[in-house]
Amino acid sequence: MRRRRIILDCDPGRDDALAIAMVLASAAEIELVGITAVAGNVPLALTYRNARFICDLCGFPGVAVHAGADKPLAREPVTGTRAHGESGLEGMEVDMRPGAVEPGGATAFMNETLRIAADDEITLVAIGPLTNVAALVAESPALLPKIRQIVLMGGASRAGGNVTPTAEFNVYADPHAAARVLDCGRPMTIISLDATHQVLTSPARAERLARAGSEPARRLAALLRPAVHSRTARFGPDRLPIHDPCTIAWLLQPELFKTESVPVAVETEGTHTLGATVVDWWGVTGKPPNAHWVTEADGEGVLDLLIECIGRL
Numbered sequence: 001m002r003r004r005r006i007i008l009d010c011d012p013g014r015d016d017a018l019a020i021a022m023v024l025a026s027a028a029e030i031e032l033v034g035i036t037a038v039a040g041n042v043p044l045a046l047t048y049r050n051a052r053f054i055c056d057l058c059g060f061p062g063v064a065v066h067a068g069a070d071k072p073l074a075r076e077p078v079t080g081t082r083a084h085g086e087s088g089l090e091g092m093e094v095d096m097r098p099g100a101v102e103p104g105g106a107t108a109f110m111n112e113t114l115r116i117a118a119d120d121e122i123t124l125v126a127i128g129p130l131t132n133v134a135a136l137v138a139e140s141p142a143l144l145p146k147i148r149q150i151v152l153m154g155g156a157s158r159a160g161g162n163v164t165p166t167a168e169f170n171v172y173a174d175p176h177a178a179a180r181v182l183d184c185g186r187p188m189t190i191i192s193l194d195a196t197h198q199v200l201t202s203p204a205r206a207e208r209l210a211r212a213g214s215e216p217a218r219r220l221a222a223l224l225r226p227a228v229h230s231r232t233a234r235f236g237p238d239r240l241p242i243h244d245p246c247t248i249a250w251l252l253q254p255e256l257f258k259t260e261s262v263p264v265a266v267e268t269e270g271t272h273t274l275g276a277t278v279v280d281w282w283g284v285t286g287k288p289p290n291a292h293w294v295t296e297a298d299g300e301g302v303l304d305l306l307i308e309c310i311g312r313l
C-alpha cells in the first residue's frame with residue numbers, strides 16, 4: 001500500500017510530542033515530509049525547539065522542522081503552559097536550549113511541498129492552532145487541490161470546551177484561522193474533544209510505555225502522566241485525555257473511530273462563545289457538511305497503538 005505523505009503542523013506540547021513520536025515510529029505507513037511549528041501551548045521559539053528535540057530524542061535528527069507563525073491572525077495570544085508547563089514538555093528533561101527562530105518559514109515550506117506535489121498527494125495533520133494552515137490557504141488557493149485531506153485535532157461540541165465552557169484550546173487560540181481553514185473546501189476530518197475525552201491514560205499505561213524497552217519510550221512515558229496543574233476533577237487525579245496522538249491513530253487505524261459528516265462553523269466574535277465549534281447535528285442551517293466529525297474513539301485501542309508504536313523506536 002502507498003504510504004501517506006504528511007506535513008505535521010504542531011505546537012509541542014506534551015501530547016504533540018507523543019504524536020510526533022508515533023509518526024516517526026510509523027515510517028512504513030506514513031512518510032513525514034516535514035514538521036511545521038506554530039505558537040500555541042508555548043511560544044514559537046519553544047514549540048520549534050521542542051519539535052526539534054523530540055525528533056532528536058527519537059533518533060531522527062534529519063527531519064525537516066520549520067518555524068511558522070509566532071502569533072494568531074487577529075486575537076491576542078494565549079498559551080497552554082498550565083497543562084504543558086513553561087517548557088511545553090513538563091515532566092521531561094529537555095537538554096536543548098531554544099534558539100532564535102525566524103517565523104514564516106512554515107508556509108514557505110508548505111507552499112513548496114504542495115507546488116511540486118500531484119493533486120491529492122499531501123495530507124496536512126494539524127494539532128495546534130491553525131495559524132500556519134490558514135496562512136497557506138490565504139496565500140496559495142491554487143495549491144489547495146494538492147491537499148488530499150486535512151486531519152485536525154481541535155474543537156468540541158457535545159464534550160464542552162477545555163479553555164472556556166464552549167471552546168477547545170487550538171480553536172480558541174486562533175478562531176479566525178480555524179474559521180478560514182474550515183471554509184477552505186478540502187476534505188477535513190476533525191478529531192475534537194468529543195473523541196479525545198474517550199482516550200484517557202492511566203498510571204498503568206504510563207508504566208507500560210516506560211517498560212516498552214527503548215530509551216525514547218522510557219523518557220516519553222512521563223507525558224502519559226498528568227502535568228502538575230492539569231489534574232482536574234473532570235477525569236480524576238491520574239487520568240489524562242490524550243488529544244494529538246488520536247490524529248495519527250486515525251491515519252493508522254481509522255477503524256478505531258466513528259465519524260459523522262456535518263456542517264461545522266467557528267464562532268469568531270462571541271463574548272462567552274469565542275472559539276466555539278458550532279456543529280449543525282440536525283441540519284437546521286441547511287448548509288452542506290464541510291467536515292467528518294469524529295464522534296467515537298476506542299480509547300483502549302488508541303492507547304495500545306500508541307504504546308506499540310513508540311515502543312518500536
Ligand code: RIB
Binds near residue numbers: 014128170243
Ligand atoms: O485542546 C487540546 C489541544 O490543545 C492539543 O493539541 C494540545 O496540544 C493543545 O494544543
Ligand code: CA
Binds near residue numbers: 010011013041127128
Ligand atoms: Ca497540540
